[in-house]
Structure formats: C-alpha cells, structure tokens
Amino acid sequence: MKNDKSKILTTLLLVIQSCSYAVAAGTADEAAIRNAYSLYVQKKFVPAADAFEVLVRTSTPSSRLYYYAAAANKAAGRIQRAQQLCQYITTNFSSSQEAVHAQQLFQSAPTAVASASPVNGLPSHLKGKSIDELMETEEGRMALKTAMASVPASGARTSGVSKTTTSVSKTPRPRDAAFTAEIIAAEGANGIIPFIKRPDAGLECSMAAMALLPRGREILADMIRCPSSQDIYIVRFPNSSTDYQITPEKIESYHMKDKALWATLIHAAARENPAYNLEQGLSMMTGHAAEKIFANSISEPALALFIGDAIRNQHPIVCLSTDKVPKPELVEEFAGYTITGFDSASGMVTLRNPHAGNSRRFRLEEDPHRKKFDQMNDGYFKMHISLFPKYFKEVARSPI
Secondary structure (H helix, E strand, O other): OHHHHHHHHHHHHHHHHOOOOEOOOOEOOHHHHHHHHHHHHOOOHHHHHHHHHHHHHHOOOOHHHHHHHHHHHHHOOOHHHHHHHHHHHHHHOOOOHHHHHHHHHOOOOOOOOOOOOOOOOOOHHHOOOOHHHHOOOHHHHHHHHHHHHOOOOOOOOOOOOOOOOOOOOOOOOOOOEOOOHHHHHHHHHHHOOOEOOEOOHHHHHHHHHHHOOHHHHHHHHHHEEOOOOOOOEEEOOOOOOOOEEEOHHHHHHHOOOOOOHHHHHHHHHHHHOOOOOHHHHHHHHHOOOOEEEEHHHOOHHHHHHHHHHHHHOOOOEEEEEOOOOOOOOOOOOOOEEEEEEEEOOOOEEEEEOOOHHHOOOOOOOOOOOOOOEEEOOOOEEEEEOOOHHHHEEEEEEOOO
16 A cells, blocks of 8 residues: 555656646646645545546546546545546557556456446445445545445555566565656656756666666666655665755756656756766666677677667667768767667667657658658657668667
8 A cells, every 4th residue: 555655646746747737628727636636645545536536527538637546546445436447548548558557557457347336335325326426425435435445455466577578576665665667657758858958868868768668667666765745755776875865946956857757856866976978877777887889890780789689688778879970960969869679670770869759850861762761750760770880879788
C-alpha cells in the first residue's frame, strides 16, 4: 500500500505539472486537480478519489484522466471501481499508453468489469446497486469503502521479470520511492525537455535512452526518493554515494521545468553534478563506465557491430554529431542523439533527437526512395550506416 500511495502522489504531481493535460473542451480545471492533490497529501485518500471522480463525470473522456482516477481509487481501496475504469480505458482507448498501464495496474484483474456488477458485503438495502449508483450518495460511498476494505486486492502486482527486459532485479523498492517504471513510461522520453542555454547533449540523449528501455526506466525510478511530504526529493545517481536534495526553490532557481516531474528532478541533480561530455552523461545515468568509439576511425562492419550489440542487449547507446556538419545538412551540429534501433539487413540506424517534436526536419534530396535517409516524426529519423561517420563523430554505450 505504501508503494501504491507513492505512485499516486507522483501521478498527481505529474497531472499538476502537465501543461497539455486536456479533459474537457478546454484545459482541465487546474483548481480541481490541485484540490485532488491537496486531499491526497493530507492523507484523505477517499475524498481525493472523489475529487477525481468529479472530473471524470464533468469532463470529456480521456485515457489519462481515467487512468489517474483508477489509480486514485485503487489507493483509496475502491478496487472494483478502479478495475471498472481500467476496463473502460482498455476498451475505449486500446491504442493509448494508458491502456498498457491500466492492464499493468491490475495484472490479474478480470478481463471485464461490468458497470452494473454488484458489490458483496453491503447492507441489505444497498445490495443490487451498481458501483456508479453507490457512488452517488455518501451512504453508498461509505458502504462501498467498508466493503472494499474487507476484500484483498486481487490486482496486487506479482513479482517476476518482464519478457522485454534483460536482467531486471526485483529487489524490494525503498519505502520512500517516489516513482515506478510505469510512471516513467507514462511520459517516457517525451517527458524530457532539453534546455537550449544548457544543452547538456551528453545528458539528455542519455536520459532519453534510459527512458526508452524497460530496465532503464527501473533505474530512473530508483534514483529518486521522497522521504517527506514537503515536496523535497532526494536524487542519487546509480552506484553513487552522493545524495542531491532537490527543493522547489532549487528547481525555480535553475529555471528547469520538464514536462515530467521525474525528468525535472534528475535535471536539477545533474545541474549540481554536470556531465561535460557524451560518455560522462551516459555513465552518470547508468552507474557504469561507458564505452566510447570514434565513428570515423573504425570500419563500417565494426561500427555496425558496436551499435547492433547495444540494441540487441537493450543497452543505452548515444552519439554526438560533428562540430560542423557537412552538406547536405541532416543533423544538428555538435548535438547529442539517442540511437534506438538498427536493421542489419537494410543498414539503417534509427536515431532520436532529444527535442522530439520540436526538432528540425531534414531531407536528402538525392535519395527520393529514402534508402539512405528517412525523416520520421517526433524527432526520429533513419540514416544508413555508410553515412553515419560523416555526420557523427562519437558513439557511446553502457551496460545496465
């Protein structure tokens, strides 16, 4: 339950910080969101869930809003209501990220939770009412709370290693952990906002590399603790003994505000422990010494092997463009990029600009069939391995 409460607290903070959070014709009522968060901080978990229920009833359906409401209801002990909301997400927003997270929230939950399904353990005059009907009255809500408190959570997370991970350690999480891998995944790499005045190319492309990998998200989550309810966080980088205390005042003084709170906290801690080059940024994120090569000093097969091994092992791998990129321009000069894929058959390397949707778009005019360069969306593009040394000078990878 402690981990669930930490998860909800962080989720609510993410709601408050997200400037694009839309649940109605316009932006969601920020005051209502802050009220829900305030109730949770005061450990009034049932009223906090009620506050999210109000948003659910008065706003246009949104996968993210429904997921937050489900998580809050689960923390409040309203297991069946949380399952109902999760079922709504997986049915009506099946292609959303929240649908995946909803399934993970109740891994052993039934495949369907009917809106009108009865609740056991209720007074006789309330039996037969649906959860929605019970939620309409104070008596119903209190009876539902009492009934749910006597039922074990059927959706408790089970231990085990995800099939998509390499070697995920399932050691117990710290009691004051503020984030989970699922919360990191909610925004993923798009939760990171590069700061133009402080490019930190070796840092942000490495943060993104970690956020895109299952094991990387576990490591990012384990970096951050919140031992108090005063919005004071502790960030400790992997295999480090140094704790960085991050307060709202510190974040304000650094002028840092990512889309995701976890990214803001890591950025603030990194501000006090700056990474000056590509491999230092990656090493700081992973806790292991990064291996770096110079792309134009090795053969094309060796470069392909270096990149391919990292992708196959699900290890983070990043690269740095040349100081002065040649013509035609296909990348930004002296900028960090995350390598996210490699197809040995076509020889195409998939990369991501940390600026994501705000990245400049490029085109190779002499390649109309895009067999050498393919500009995609959200900062992603593909480049043939033969062009890679022309535009990138350094490549670094690290085990995790």
